[in-house]
Amino acid sequence: MKNFKPLSRNPLSFALASALAIAAAAPAVAQETDDDAAQAEQAEQQTSSSSAPTELQAITVTGSRIARDVFNSVSPVQVITREETTMAGFDSTTSALQSNTVTAGSSQINNAYGGYVTNGGPGANTLSLRGLGATRTLILLNGRRVAPAGSRGSVGSTDLNVLPSAMVDRVEILKDGASSIYGSDAVAGVVNLITRKNIDGVEFEAYHNATDGGGGDSRSYSIVFGKTGERSHFSGSYEYYNRNNLTIGDRDWAGGCPTTLWRDIEVGDYWGSGDYLDPMTGKPKCWHLDAGGVTINTLGTAAMEGTPGPGTSGSAFNRWRPNSAVTTGFAGFEGVSLDSRDSFDPAMLNESLISPATTHTVFFQGGVDIGAMGNAEIYYEALGNRRESSQTSYRQLSLDYAVNSPLLGDLSWLPAFMFPTETSNDEFVAARAFIGFGNTHNEQSVDFWRATAGVRGALSPEWNYDFMLSKSRSDADYTMESFLTDRIAQSMNVVSDGAGGFRCVDQSNGCVAAPMLSSQTIGGILPQQWKDFVLVPVTGNTLYEEDTVNFNVNGPLFDLPHGTVSGAFGVEYRRAEIDDTPSIHSINSNLYNLTSSAPTRGKDSVWEAYGEVELPLLSGIRGAEELTLNASARYTDYQSYGSDTTWKIGGLWTPVNWVSLRASYGTSYRAPALFEQFLGGTSGFLASSNDPCNDYGQRDPNSPRYINCASEGLAPDHQATQSVRVITQGGAETGLVAETSDALTVGVVLQPEFPTAFGDLSIAVDYFDIEVENGVARAGTSYILSQCYNGVDFANDTGFCRMVSRDPANNALTVLDGYVNLSTDKVRGLEFTSRYVRDIGPGEFRATVQLTKFLEQSSKTFPEDPLVDYNGMLQRPEMTGLLDLSYKVRNWRARYGLEWVDGMDSYAYYQENYPTLDFDPATSMYKIYTPNYFLSSTSVQYTGDKWSITAGVRNLFDKEPPKISQGVYNTVGNALLYSGYDYFGRNYFVNVTKSF
Template identity: 85%
Template sequence: MNDHKALRRNPLSAALVSALLLTATASAVAQDAASDEEQSAQQSAQQTPAQQAAGSPAQLGAITVTGSRIGRDVFNSVSPVQVVTREETTLAGFDSTTAALQSTAVTAGSSQINNAYGGYVTNGGPGANTLSLRGLGPERTLILLNGRRIAPAGTRGAVGSADLNVLPSAMIDRVEILKDGASSIYGSDAVAGVVNLITRRNVDGVEFEAQHNATDGGGGDSRRYSIAFGSTGDRSHFSGSYEYYTRNDLAYGDRAWASACPTDMYRDIDAGNYWGSGDYIDPLTGKPKCWGLDAGGVTINTLGTATMPGVPGPGTPGTTFNRWRPNSAITEGLVGFEGVSLESRDTFDPAMLNQSLISPVTTHTVFFQGGVDLGAMGDAEFYYEILGNRRESSQTGYRQLSLDYAVDSPLLGGLSDLPAFMNPTETSNGQLVAARAFIGFGNDRSEQTVDFWRATAGVRGALSANWNYDFMLSKSRSDADYTFQSFLTDRIAQSMDVVSDGAGGFRCVDTSNGCVAAPVLSSQTIGGILPQQWKDFVFIPVTGNTLYEEDTFNFNVDGSLFELPHGTAAGAFGIEYRRAKIDDSPNIHSLNGNLYNLTSSAATRGKDSVWEAYGEVELPLLSGVTAAEELTLNASARYTDYQSYGSDTTWKIGGLWTPIRSVSLRASYGTSYRAPALFEQFLGGTSGFLASSNDPCNDYGQRDPNSPRYINCASEGLPGDHQANTSVRVITQGGAETGLEAETSDALTVGLILQPEFPAAFGDLSFAVDYYDIEVENGVARAGASYILSQCYNGPDFANDTGFCRMVSRDPANNSLTVLDGYVNLSTDKVRGLDFTTRYVRDIGRGQFRATAQVTKFLEQASKTFPDDPLVDYNGMLRYPKMSGQLDLMYRIDSWRFRYGLEWVDGMDSYSYYQENYPTLDFDPATSMYKIYTPNYFLSSASVQYTGDKWSVTAGVRNLFDKEPPTISQGVYNTVGNALLYSGYDFFGRSYFVNLNKSF
C-alpha cells in the first residue's frame, strides 16, 4: 500500500495525525501517541520472535485496527477509534481495567452497571460490571480480547454480556474503542460499538506490579498485585500473568452524604428558595422525615390492623387508625399502641447504614499466551491464549419482614380480640389475618462465586506472498454459584400454626424440619427482637448455579486483491460459527416459589447457534493528487443464519478523504443487528413485585361510571373503594415461544480532522469532530408491568381477555394481581451527537507539554416502547446528560511525568419531561416543590510518575477536592441517600493511590 503523503512531516506530527485518524473521542487521560517508547512498543508488537530476540530494528508492518479485518501499514481508519494506553490508566489512578473502561472518558457520561448496583436486579447478577457505549446498553456493546469475543459471565438467568471483572488487567497494553456500528465486521452485538483489549506481546523477563488505592473517608480501599512474565526464543514466544485484586466494602455509614437519611427534599416556596425547607418534620426527631426504606412509606416497628379508634402519636392527625407504634403509656383505644400516619411511621433502622454502597470483591486472574513457528504451512505460527478468572463478590443489604397473625391465633397474645384485618395470605394457613407486624429484620448477605475460563488456539500464516490466513477455535465457560438469604414461605406458615406446649409456650402443630414456633406478637417482636432459633429456622441461605458456555470457530483470509492506479486494493473474507448455551438452575425454594416476599425464578435453559460469512474490501481510489492526498473507500458485508430466528444480512460502507495535508474527512453508513441474548429467549419465569398502589382498581369508584376502568374493575366484583393490600406480582420470562427476532440498526458517522501547520515554536495543534446517528429498530424489550395494567384496564379487551389483558390475572381469593411481562420485539432507540477532540503538544524547556480536551454532546437520546408511541427524548434528563467532557494536562521531563485531569458531567434536569407527562402536578422549575435537577459536576485528579532503570513509581490523588454527588428529591429516581444513583458520580470521595512497578 502507498505511503500517505499527509504523514510525511516530523515524527510528532505524523503520530498526532495517526492518533486523530484513530480517535473520534480521545480519552480523558489521553494517549501519548507521540512518545518514542510507545512507537517502539507498537513496532515491537509487529516483530517476529527472532527479530525481538536479536534486537534488530523493526519496520512497522501491516497491523489490524479495530473496526476492520484488513491490515494496514499505518494507523488510519475510516471509522473513529479511541485508544487508551496502559500508561494512561496508571497515571489516572484506576485500580483496574474495569474502572478505566467505565469512566466518563470512555462512556461519555452514559450510566454503567458497576458495584454500586449490588442491591438492584441487573443483568449478569450482583457484582457483574458491564460496559454500555452511547447509552444503548451492554448487550449492544461487543467486548473483544485481541480481536476475539469475550463470552458473557455472571449469575442468575439474565446473563448476556461480558463481565469486565474477567479482564487480565496485568497484561493489557492498550484498549481500542470503536464507537460505531460494526456488525458487518464482527457480527451480532456490535451495534453501539466495539471495545478491543490488546495484550502486551513484548514481555521478556519478570515484572512485578502493586497498586493500592485508599479512600480519605475510609472504606472501599483496593489492592492489586500482579506478576507478568515472558520469554522469547528463535522460534517461539510465551508470556503470561497472575493478578490478585481485592476491594473492601464501602458501606452507607462510611459516607456522611450516604448515611444521611433520604428525605423528600421539598422546597417551601413561601419560605424561600431552599430545598428541604418544605419537608415534613418527623415529630420524633425534629428533622425532615426519613424515608430509609422507600418513598412510599414502607415501615418498620409498626403494627397493622383493621381501622379502629385510638390515641394518635406525636404529629399524627385523626382519631382512627390502622397503623400503630408500640407505646406502653397508652391505656385506651388499642392499649399499648399509638396511632401513626404515613408521615409519622418508623422508616429508619441504624442497620441500614451497614448496606453496601460499593460492594466488596476479590478476583484471581491468570492469563497465558504464546506462539510457536511451525516452519511449514506458509511459515505458519501456532498460537494460543488461556484466560482464567475467579470472582468472589458479596453485598450487604437490609430486610424488612411482614409477619401475619391469623384471627384467634394463640400467638396474638394480649391482642387476641383483634378483628379481621385482611384476607388470608400465603403464611396465614388459610385464616383471615388479624394483625400484620412490620418488622425491621436487619442485614442480609448475598454472595457470588464466578469461575470463568476461555481457551483459544489457532494457526496463522501466509497463503502466498500477498495473502494471509488465520484459523481459530475458542471455548469459553462461566460456572457460577450464587447464594442469598431468604425467608421461606412454607416455614413461616408452619411456624405460625401453633398450639400450647403445656409449659407456657408454644410448639408447631407440624414439628417436621425442626420447626420452631413463631414469636408471640409483642412490642419486642414488632421492634425486631426475635428468637435466634426461630430466625435460623425461617431465614436460610439458598444457592443456585448458572452455567454459560460459548464455542467459536473462525477462518479468515486477508491480502491484496488487485492493483489500482493509486494503490493496491485489499480484502478480507471469512466464515464463522458460534454456539452458546445457558443453564441457570435456581435453588429448589426459588423454583417452588417458596421465597417469601422475594423474587422467585424458574430454570433458564436454552441454546442457539449461528453460521456467518463475511467480506471486506478497501479501495485506495486516489493518492497524492490535487484535492486528494488520499481517497479510500471501505465496504463490508456479512450474511448471518441463526438457528433461533433465521437469516439476515448487514453491510457497511465508508470512506476517508484527505483533500489537503491538514484536513481529513471520513464518513460511514451501515446496518448492524443484535441477535436476542439467550436469556431474552429462554428466561424462566422470574417473579418480582410492584407496589400495591399500581393496582388500577384502587378507588375506582371515584371515576366516571362509564369509563372503561370503572366498568372493567366492577366486572371483577370489586367494591368501589377497593384498596390493594398485596404487591402486584410481575413474572418476567423469555420470548422464544412468541417468535422473538433480532434487532436491527442503522448507523451514520461523519467526521472532520484538522491539523494546521504552525511554526515549530508554536507547537502542534489538532482537532477532530465526529457526528454520529444510531437508530435501533425492532428492539428487544419488555412492555413493562405498569404499561400492561394501564392498557388492559383502560381498554376494550378486558371482557374478552385479549390484547394486554391476556397478560393480567387476579386471584379471586385475595384480589392480588399477577402480570406476565415477557420479552418481545417492541422498542425503538435512537442516539445522535457530536464528539469533539482537541490536542495541543509543545516542547517546553527540556520537557514536553501535552493538553487534550474531549467533549461529547448528545443531540438526542430517545426511545419508545411501541410503534405507535411517541418517541420520548431523555436527553438532558437525570442520568442522561447532554454533555460530558475531559481535560488532560501532562508534562514530561526526563524521567518524570506530571498529570492533571478534569472530568465534567453536564447539569441535568427532568422538569420538562414531568411537566409534559404529569400536567396535573407542578413541575415548573421556578415553583415546583421537587428538586429533580443536578448542577455541573467536576472531578479533578493529579499524579506524578518517576521512571528509573527497570522500575517506576506513580502516586496521585483522585477526586482531589473531595466532591460529593449532587442531591435530588427522594422517590422520583433511585437514590443513595439523596444522591442520584448514577455511575458518572464518584461515590468513593477523595482517594490516594500509589503504583509500583519493577522488572527483573
C-alpha cells in the first residue's frame, strides 16, 4: 500500500524562518487606512531611494493596531510587493509565500506532498514561519483572519490556495510573536495580505509557465475591475489558475532508477558503489516502493525447500517468483530474498510528483460613506474559491488465499502459514499474492467562501472605531479509490459454477469471483470486472465554519513632554466548528490495508479583550531622536480550556538619525485546533509490512533494531501476519490545553548618510529567540515505531516504546497515537538584510541581500527528553540566502535572482544516537548530506502606457535536487523530499497585463 504515506519526522519536523526584507530598511508598511491615496504613497516611499527626510502620514503597521508616523516599527516586518512577485516569476501568491525568501528554508506543505498524510488534506498548501508549523502562523487578509480550509479531519490552517492573487498588492510578514495583538495562532509570526485599492477601470492579466522537461506547466488568467466615486468605491476580481500534472516519470532524477545509493568504501568514495546489483539486469536495483519495504509479482507461503532465483542463496524460502522453467522443489516458482524480489513496475512512473490543480477565485470589496455615525463608512469584502485537485498513486494488492480454497487451483496442497486475516473468511492463509495492482486516483473539491462587513468612523475628532462581522465556510468533498475489505473477502469465498469457473457464495452487490491463483494473477493481470467490484471510489465530506465579531477603538490618550500617548482597545468573539464525515467504508474500517477514520465533530468559541498603548518617551534631543515604548496585552477565555493572558512589550531607540535599535519580548499562545481536540477516536490499521521486525535478521546483528526485535523472542525471518493496530484520538477528553510561548527579538537598523553620488545603503540585523512549551503533538505511527525499535529505550519501556505494545499470542503490534501536550520547540537565529540603491547611467541599480542564520533548531517530544538540536541537518538548513539584482532604465527593468540553501548534514546526529552503527561520514555506507544548493532566475520587464510584459526563466541552469541514500529520510526517487529544492527544472514564464 502506497496510497497515503506518513511523513517521517526523523528528523525533519518543521524547518525555520525567513530573512528580514527591508523596504528602505523600514518595515512600517500600510495595513489599512481611511485614506487609500496616502497609503499608496506611503508604500511607494518605502520602496524608493530618497535620502532626504520625508513627512510620513500615520498608518497602521502589521503587528500593531496604533497608527504612527515613524519610519521604523518596533518589530521586524518583511514586505513583498506585487512587482517583486511578478519579476521573480511566481505563478501565484502561494508560490511566493512558500519560497525560501519568506521561509528561510523551512519545509512547507506544498503540491509535492499529495501522496502523504498532511493537515488540510491532499492539495492543500500551508505556510510555516520559523519552522514552527502552519498552525502557529496566522494568515490575515486586510488585517482580518483567513479561516482554515481543506479536506479530511485535520483541517486547522489557512489553505493558501484560497487567496485572491490577482488582487494582492503586497504582503507584510511580521516575524515576531503577536498573540497579544491578534490572538491565538500568531506564535511564529503573522502574514498580512493587502489588496489593491483605488481601482478605476478594468485590467486583464495572463500568465503562462512552461517547464523545459515537460509536465507541470501552469497558467492563470484574471480580470480586475473597479470604480471609485465621491462617496463610494468598489473593486473586484476573477482569477482562473491551472497546473498540469508532473509525474515521477517526467524527471529522470526522480523516475529513472531510485537505488539505495549506498557506497562501498573499499571501492572508493563513490556513492552507489555499495548498491545491490539486480541479477535480472546487472545494474543497481531500483526500489520504487518505499526502498524495498514491499514487493510485487511475488508469492508468500510457508517456508519450504525450493530452487533459488538469480541473486538468491539458500535452499528454503517463504517468498517466490513465478518461473515456469523450475521443475524441482516448488515447481513453477523460484525462491527470492529481500534484495532479489521484484519491486518495480512501469506504472509507478505515473505517480504524481507535483499534483495537478485548478482553482477559480472571485473577490469583491468596497465601501459607502453614509455621512452619519461619525462620518462612517460601511465596508464589505467577499471572497470565494473553488479548488479541484487530484493525485495519481500506485497500489500494491495483497490477496490472501485460504487453506483449501478452490481458488488455489493446482496449489491447493499449500499448508497454512498465517493466521486468518480479514479477507480469508476466518480461514488460515495458505498463500499471499503480492500483486502490483497499478495506479489509483484521489480527488478533492473544496469550496471556500468568506464574507465580511463592517462600519468604521469617528467617535470624536481624534478617536476612531471599527465594528466588523465575518463568516467563513469551507465545504470539501474528498474521493479516493480504495479496495473494500468485505468485497475482497466476499469475492474470495467461492464455489464452482459448474462450468469450469467460480461464483461467489454471497452474490449480493453484484459479486464477482476473485481470480484463481496463477502466474498471471501474481503478475497483476486481473479481470476488469473483478477490479471494478473490489476497487471503488469512496467519498467523505469536511465542513469547517468560523464566525468572528470584532469591535475596536483607537486614538490619543494623553500628552507627554515628547509626544502623545496613543492607545487601541477592543473586544472580539470567535466561534469555529468542524464536521468531517468520512466515507461509511472508512468509518466501518472497510478500506483494505488503510486506516479507518471516525467522524471528527466539535466546536469551540472564545471571548477576548485586548489593549495596546504606545508611549513616546523622548524625541528630537541629543542621543534620542526617538525613544518609544509599546506595550500590549490580551485576555482570552476559551470554552474548551479556559482563560489565558498574553502580553508583549517593545521599544525603539534612535540615538542618531542613521541608527535605530529595537527590541521586543512577549508571550504568545496557540489554542488547540479543533481537530487536535475532537479528532474522532479511531482504531485503524496499517499493513503488516509496517512491522519494524519483518526480516530483521537481514540487518546488522549489532544494530538497535536487530537487538530489540530479538529481545521479543521473534525469529530472524519474522513476518508479521497481523496488521498494525493504530489508536488515535483528539485531546479534548484528556485535558488538552493551549500551547504557550515566549519570544525575544532584538535588532539594529543602519542607514548611513552618504553623499548622493555613493547611493543609499540600508542594513538591518535582527536576533530572534522563540520557545514553545506545552506543544500539542502527535508523533505519528511510523515515527513512533521507528524511534522505538531503532532506539535505546526499548528494554526500559520508556520514550516512544511506552506507546507500543506487542500481543504475545499472535505478535500483533498496537500503537497509541493521540494529541497531547508534550513537546517543546525552540528556534534562535539571526536575520540580515542589506539593500543598496544607486543611479548608474540613465537608470537605477538596486541590490538586496538577505541571509538567515539559525543558531538553534531544537525540539523534544516528551518533557523528560533532552532538547535535540537539529540545526543544519537535512531539511533544516543552518543558513539560507537571497541575492536580488535589478536595473531599471526608462520603461525597462531587468532582474537576476540567486537563492541559496546551505549544505545540510545529518551524520553527527546519527553518530550520537546510534553509536553501534557506522555513521562516520568517512566510512558510512549512507549518504545523508547535501551540498550547497543554488537556484538562479532572471527576467526582463517592459512597461508601456497601459500595458506591461514580463518574461523570464526560473532555475536558469536546470539545477536538480541533491540526492541522498534511501531509508533514512522521505525521498522522491533519490532526492530529499524538501520544499526548498526545485522539482520542476528549468522553466520559462511570461506575464502580460493590459489596462482599460
